[in-house]
Amino acid sequence: MKTFTVLLLFCHIAFPMKHSLKFILTSSSGISSFPEFVAVGVVDDVEIGYCDSNSERPEPRTRWMEKIIQNDPQQQDWYTGQCFKIQDNLRANIEGLKQRFNKSEGVDILQRMNGCEWDDKTGDIRGFIQFGYNGDDFITLDLETLTWVAPTSQAVITKHEWDRERSKNLHWKNVLTQLCSNYLKKYVTFGKVFLQSTDRPSVSLLQKTPSSPVSCHATGFYPDRASMFWRKDGEEIQEDVDHGEILHNHDGTFQMRVDLNISSVKPEDWSRYDCVFQFSDVKKDVITKLDKAVIRTNHVPPSEFPVAVIGVVVGLLLLLVCITGLFIWRKMKNNGFQPANKIDEE
The missing domain is CATH 2.60.40.10 (Immunoglobulins)
Structure with missing residues (x-):
């Protein structure tokens, strides 16, 4: 059930904006069949990129995202750096939470979702970042006050620590409202044909x-x-x-x-x-x-084997018999074998 929780965490969040860019990052421990870190990028509910702790570079998941990466290699390098940097940060955070909750074993899941929403009619931009721990909301940044909101008592310590990092919170605001919106507008413009089109199968x-x-x-x-x-x-x-x-x-x-x-x-x-x-x-x-x-199948009933195939098989068997007989004759000749009438003459 924990793996299922990983996929559904944050799904209850909904925004009325028309376009969205979201990054969903998951760090886990105690799940042998699941990578320790997984990151997914999503534009308007379409997955555009993926990376995990087993891969070396992020993977574009749409044709138009592949073209963007090809035309802008620096963006690929930026995502690669972010992927590995975030892995280390979330891994450190999950270890700290395990100590705080006095957990030494079992499954632990820490998620971060951040991104922005853009209304292309009004131009409004809304950024967001929040963390979840073991299936529950843990802490969220209020971009208006630049303070963190702790819905549970266990997150209050983190809130006080992060509230003091004013410059970092301001940096988050710029990333989520400026950089994110620039990327989102670029992706929507470049991928508009793909996002609004369908290819029939x-x-x-x-x-x-x-x-x-x-x-x-x-x-x-x-x-x-x-x-x-x-x-x-x-x-x-x-x-x-x-x-x-x-x-x-x-x-x-x-x-x-x-x-x-x-x-x-x-x-x-x-x-x-x-x-x-x-x-x-x-x-x-x-x-x-x-x-x-x-119906397409590779199965061929015995009764439908072509006559030519049977002929080829019989021919190969005859050839094999001839080769075997020749080999035996040569072996006997090399061992001094002679016909009976030749022996009588001597």
Whole structure:
């Protein structure tokens, strides 16, 4: 449940602004299957960048972000420096919190979310930064008073310490209202076509063997705000259905799959099933009927092996027999073997 908490922490926060740039940073300890540090950059709910404690450099997650990095290598260097610097800072903070809460073992999660919101109609900018610890809000900076707000008694010590760092809090205000807004406007302008466009997927039906589930596979779609499911007689079904995760493609698009177990589906009922792909904000769905004729598979029944293939196999076996016989004959000759009639003449 802790790993699930990592992904959902701060999700309750909502701002009425039209555009947003957020950086969600997570430092954890006691979770062997999760990196000690993960950072995600998000523009208008679209993931644009990622880095973790196992990677050497931040990874752009959209095609337009890749182009920005290519045109501005200094920005890549800045993100790389920030990624490693923040790792050290959060790691030190989580160790301090563990001592304060007298925790020597178990799972601990410290998150920081910072960024800004921009209303492109009014021009209003709103910056924010806050920390969460083990699933609860821990401390938040009030950019108007440049003081920290502690919702719990455990955060009061941190509040008093950070309130005294006036110059640092002023620096945060400049970063969150000036630098962040400049980046956000640049990203929205440069990525506007991508943020407002959709790439429809290529959908295929795949199956390993006749007894395997039929996988409805969609690839090449953008953005990732999409879903896919199986229907029977026009109604979505959950039984005998396995949903896969949305995965990244190398070109910045996405792929996903949903499997249908057909072991209990009668051949005459196949026409009642179809696979549906849909974007969250696009009305027209991509519908693929369950049809054995369009299923792609690598499985070839024995009865369908080409005659030419059988001929090649037989030819190879004959060649192998000839080579083996030649090898035996040479070996016997080298050992002094002679035909019987030759021995009689001597």
